[in-house]
Amino acid sequence: MTRLTLSRVTKRFDGQVALDDVSFGIAPGDRVALLGHNGAGKSTLMKLVLGLIPLDSGEISVLGAAPGSRRARRGVAYLPENVAFHPALTGLEQIGQYLRLRGEPASGAQALLERVGLGAAARRRIGTYSKGMRQRVGLAQALIGKPDLLILDEPTSGLDPVSRREFYALLDGLAAEGAAVLLSSHALTEVEARTDRIVILSHGVMVANDTLAGLRKRAALPIELHVAAREGQADEVARRLDGRRVNGSQVRLDCHHDDKLARLEQVAGLGALIDDVEIVPPSLEDIYSHFSRRAAP
Amino acid sequence: MTRIAAIAQAEFRIALRNRWVAIAVAMMALFALVLSAAGSAPTGALGADRLSVTVASLTSLAVYLVPLVALLMAFDAIAGEVERGTLPLMLTYPLSRPELLAGKALAHLLTLALALAVGYGIAAAAAFYGDPRAATGLPALARLYWTSLLLGGTFLGIGYALSALARRPGAAAGLAIALWLVLIVLYDLGLLAAVVADNGGYFTTDIFPWLLLANPADAFRLYNLAASEATAAAAGIGGAARSIPLWQSLGAIALWPLLAFALAVAALRRLTP
Numbered sequence: 001m002t003r004l005t006l007s008r009v010t011k012r013f014d015g016q017v018a019l020d021d022v023s024f025g026i027a028p029g030d031r032v033a034l035l036g037h038n039g040a041g042k043s044t045l046m047k048l049v050l051g052l053i054p055l056d057s058g059e060i061s062v063l064g065a066a067p068g069s070r071r072a073r074r075g076v077a078y079l080p081e082n083v084a085f086h087p088a089l090t091g092l093e094q095i096g097q098y099l100r101l102r103g104e105p106a107s108g109a110q111a112l113l114e115r116v117g118l119g120a121a122a123r124r125r126i127g128t129y130s131k132g133m134r135q136r137v138g139l140a141q142a143l144i145g146k147p148d149l150l151i152l153d154e155p156t157s158g159l160d161p162v163s164r165r166e167f168y169a170l171l172d173g174l175a176a177e178g179a180a181v182l183l184s185s186h187a188l189t190e191v192e193a194r195t196d197r198i199v200i201l202s203h204g205v206m207v208a209n210d211t212l213a214g215l216r217k218r219a220a221l222p223i224e225l226h227v228a229a230r231e232g233q234a235d236e237v238a239r240r241l242d243g244r245r246v247n248g249s250q251v252r253l254d255c256h257h258d259d260k261l262a263r264l265e266q267v268a269g270l271g272a273l274i275d276d277v278e279i280v281p282p283s284l285e286d287i288y289s290h291f292s293r294r295a296a297p
Numbered sequence: 298m299t300r301i302a303a304i305a306q307a308e309f310r311i312a313l314r315n316r317w318v319a320i321a322v323a324m325m326a327l328f329a330l331v332l333s334a335a336g337s338a339p340t341g342a343l344g345a346d347r348l349s350v351t352v353a354s355l356t357s358l359a360v361y362l363v364p365l366v367a368l369l370m371a372f373d374a375i376a377g378e379v380e381r382g383t384l385p386l387m388l389t390y391p392l393s394r395p396e397l398l399a400g401k402a403l404a405h406l407l408t409l410a411l412a413l414a415v416g417y418g419i420a421a422a423a424a425f426y427g428d429p430r431a432a433t434g435l436p437a438l439a440r441l442y443w444t445s446l447l448l449g450g451t452f453l454g455i456g457y458a459l460s461a462l463a464r465r466p467g468a469a470a471g472l473a474i475a476l477w478l479v480l481i482v483l484y485d486l487g488l489l490a491a492v493v494a495d496n497g498g499y500f501t502t503d504i505f506p507w508l509l510l511a512n513p514a515d516a517f518r519l520y521n522l523a524a525s526e527a528t529a530a531a532a533g534i535g536g537a538a539r540s541i542p543l544w545q546s547l548g549a550i551a552l553w554p555l556l557a558f559a560l561a562v563a564a565l566r567r568l569t570p
Binding site for chain 2: 078080082084089101125
């Protein structure tokens, strides 16, 4: 059974389409990244799933119940984007309050804060925390009560690379225990290989819903061969390989996956003219732009 | 119930740390002291005990101060959560909107109850010190205390409603001050002007009493000044206040908090995070 199912979800704000006919599902243990530019509809989609705003048409099922229903609220954790907890409370007090709101004893707060690396700062006021620490408070409240579904809006914004890695490790643990995760991000580079599936929204339209490998394949973007010519040979190499000279020694060739070996053979054939060759697959940014550009009006 | 308590506890902590509790208590204590000092003269002449005189002055003070303190505590309640981005988060918890408001109201009422207890306590102590007959005024003081809480509750509710409608703390604060000016200051001036212009006509006899009851602050003043013989004498409004039956002014001050809370709930329900 899927934890979250969206079918043909459409939402308009004052006639402007925010989400257009979006359908996908998330199974237990699945980590799904929701990507898109600012205004692509990521936050709107999350608010619909949480039942904070009503949808215009289509259907959303959260843990088999309606969004915002008691059953759904009990099993769903949410981390809003840019949330700022009250500066006058300590981390311990804030998490204690959220624990009690979920019907759990406030005494569990210290353990939760330790899980997100805030154990030492638990008794300090949130007003003294750095941005990354505040983000961890948000994360700690999302871990309360072993949620079945986590909705995380830009959870890694404000986190340094080490913290980001720790965050994904935490997520791996949750997913291994069967939690389903939907997290949003601006950039494909940020979610990399740490998610199971990638959904890309562009202007409210879902333009992709696939694994990273699947996206690579479908995009079929050319591979680049970076050929370094020996001194003074760049022009000759560019002519013979029909490539682009980019500086005194570098020549670039575009080729498709299928002719990669044939092109490499050509390069090898030049023998003494070549200093080095590098194969550069399309970057995550290239793939992301490929998909998110497609739906632009 | 745990959920309401969880909200109330955090909110009271915030009130303590933001010095709201200290400010409210200090303000009430200061005004009570000033009143006690200033109100010591006319006691004997009026034939009222000293505490009843104090209650009459405290009533006039509370009409201004209690709504102000309540509005100042309430204006940030919803708008602040919207600004910090915690409101959508709260609403994804198994917590209803009325529960959220009830928790905040509980903490703010507690703050107010503390401040009033300190302020009125000081005033009462001063009255007892100067006049052994002051015990006669104790029922009037008790009445003043719980009606002050009802008045405070009313303006807390109205403050929450404004906070939810405004969505931004700055705008909510502006609205709260404007409302205080209109309901507490201008309203009475307007009524006074209308009564003078009407010169004892239909407005004065048939509409004016209802307009007094419609304003929670006026109903509060009417009830407290009319409920006790001695306070009425001390305030010098014996006849005027008596023209409206007690049960009507009491009804108005008891209904207003419920109405204000309902308004706040309705305003919060309209808010899409």
